[in-house]
Amino acid sequence: MPVRTPIRLAAAAFGALLLALTILVSACGEDEPDLIRVQLDWTPNTNHTGLYVALAQGWYEDEGIVVEVLPYSGANGDLLVAEGVADVAFSFATVVPFSRAQGLDVVSIAAVLQRSPTEIAVLEDGPIERLRDMDGKLYAGWGLPYELPQWRTVIQADGGEGTAELVVLDTGAYDALLAGRVHAVEIFVTWEGLDWDRQGIKYRTWRHSDFGVPDRPAVLLVTSGETLDEKEDALIRFMRATLRGYEFAVEDPDEAGRLLIETAGEDAFPEPELVYASARLLADDYYLASDGRWGSQTLSQWSGYPGWLYENGLLTDDEGDPLSSEPDWSAHFDTEIIEAARE
Template sequence: MKQQTRTLFAIVLSCMLLILASCSGGADGSASNQTTKAEPDKQQSKELKPVKVVLDWSPNTNHTGLYVAKEQGYFAEEGLDVSISLPGSGGSEAMVASGEAPFGVSVQENVTQSRTQGVPLVSIAAIIQHNTSGFAAPKDRNIKSPKDFEGKSYGGWGSPVEQAVMKSIMDLQGADVKKVKFLNIGDADYFTAVKRDIDFAWIFYAWTGIEAELRGEPLDMLYVKDYSDKLDYYTPVIVTNEKTISQDPELVKAFMRATSKGYQYAIEHPEEAANILLKAVPELDKKLVVASQKWLSPKYQDDAGRWGEQKREVWQNYSDWMHERGLLDKPLDTDKAFTNDFLPEK
C-alpha cells in the first residue's frame, strides 16, 4: 500500500487535495486499503495444499506435535492445509500405503511387517525416541519380574508379537510362558479389565500409567526395553509411502519441517501444548492430558541429536528379533524401511 501511495503521489503531485484524501483514509482510500490487504490473504488460502494425516489410535499425547503444528500455523507456513483424521477399519498403514492419506502414525512393528509383505511404507520420524511401553499390573498382583507372569492372566489384543515378547523376557529368567493364561480383551478399558478378568496387560505408561497415578491406583510396570536392547524399538513413528517420496519429496520436507516445529514446541512448552491438544479434542480429560504431556514431552527427543531421528541399529535389531521368532517371513531390507532425509537439520 505504501508503494501504491508513493506512485500516486508522483502522478498527482499537482493536486494536493487528492493526495490528502488518499492518505487520510477517506471513503475511496479506505476501500482501496481493504482490497489490497484482503486479496493476498484470500489468495494465500487458495494456495494451501490439502493434506491428510491419519492417526494410529484416538488422539492422545503421542500426537500432540501434529495438533500444535496445525494450531500454531506451522503447516500453513509451509503452504499446507492439514487435516488430522482417525484411522479407518484397515488402520493407518492401509490408508497411507494406498495413498488415501500421504502421512500417518504407525509403529515400527507394523512398518516392519508391512515392508516384508511388499507394502511400501516408509518411516520418516520417530515420535518417541525410546519404547515407553511394557507390562503393567496393579500392585496387589505382586508382579515384580517376568517370572511372576506364571500363573497369571494376561489381557491382550491377540497379536503373535505379544506372546513372543513375553516369552523372550520370561526365558531370560527361566520362566515358562505356557504358564500364562492369555485372554483377548481387544480395546477393553484396562482399569475395568484388571478388576474383573485379568492380572496384567501391555500399556503405554504415558497414558494408562499416568491415568493410574491420577486414580491413585499404582502399578508395577515392566518396560520391555529394560530386558533387551532389541525391544527398544520406535513406537510410534510417522510414516509415508514410497510413491509420495518419489513424486513429491518437497511435500514430505514441508510436512516434516512443520511437524518437527510442533514437537519441538511440545518439548519446550508441555502445558501449553497440552492445552492445544485439549482445544482440538475437548472430550479428553484435562488432568490426564496435562500430566501425560509433562511426563512425555522430555521423552520425545530424549538422547537423540534432534527430534524424530532414527537409528539403523534399532530397525535392524528389532527386525532380526522378529525374524528369529518366526514373526517375519523374510528378513527386513532395513535401509528401505526408514529415512532421516526429511528431518530438518538442527
C-alpha cells in the same frame, strides 16, 4: 529504424499480454497450497501433540501446506498410505516391519517417540511379584502376533518357562486387570499409568527392554515411496512445520497440551490434567533422541526390534510364509526428509 506499423504494435501488445498472463498463472500456481492428508492411528492423543500444535500455530500455512487430518477408522494406516488414501500416517515400529514383509509400500520418515511407552503391568497386591511368576497365568492383550513371543522372552529372561496364556480383550484388558480377572496387561505408562496414579491405583511395571526384547522408536510418521517421489518438496515443508510443533511440545509441554485440547476438541479430553501430565512425561523422556533432536532414526534402531521379530520367525510374506532372508532395514526408513526440514 524499424517502422512501427499498427500490426507490429498489436503483435507486441498481444505478446506482452501473453507474458503477463503466463506470469500471473505461474504466480497463482506457486501460491496454491499443497494438501497433505494425515491418517491418525487412534483418537487424538498426546502422541499427536506436535501435529496439533503446528495446526494451531498456523505453521503449516506458513509452509504452504493444508493438512487434512483423517480420523481413525480402524483401518491400517500403513495400508492407507500405500494405497494413496493418505499421504502420511501415524504408525508403529511393531507394525511397519510386518507391512513391508507383506509387500506394502511404506517408509518411516520420523520417529515420534524414541522409545516404547508400553510396559507390563500387574496390581501391586496381586500374585505376580516378578515376571517369572507369570508362568501359567493369564494376561489380557490385543491378539497381535508379537505378544506371545514377547511374553515368552521376558518370562524366560527372569528364569521362568514362558507359559503365560493370552486372552484377547483389547481396551477391556485394563478393566479386567483391575477386576482381578487376569493377572497382567500391557499399559501405556504415558497415559494409563498416569491415570492410575491419579486414581491412586497401586501397580508395578517392567520394561520389555530390561528382559531381552529390544527397545524401539515406538510411534512413527510414515509415508509411501511413491509419495516420497511425487511430493518430496511438500513433505519437507510438512515435516518442517511438524518438527516445530514437536520442538514446541518439548519446550513448553503445558502450553502444547492446551493447544492439543483446543485444536483437537475438548470432548476428546474429559480429563485435561491427564493431558498435561502426559505432555510433560513425553517431553521429558520420550520425544528426543540421544542426539537431542526430535524425529531422528538410525539403522541400529531398525535392526534391533524389527531384527528380533525376524529372528523369532514372526515376519511373513503376503502368503503367510516366514521370510527366508532378513530384510534390508535401511529401506524401512528415510532420513532425508527430516534432515532437509532442519535446514
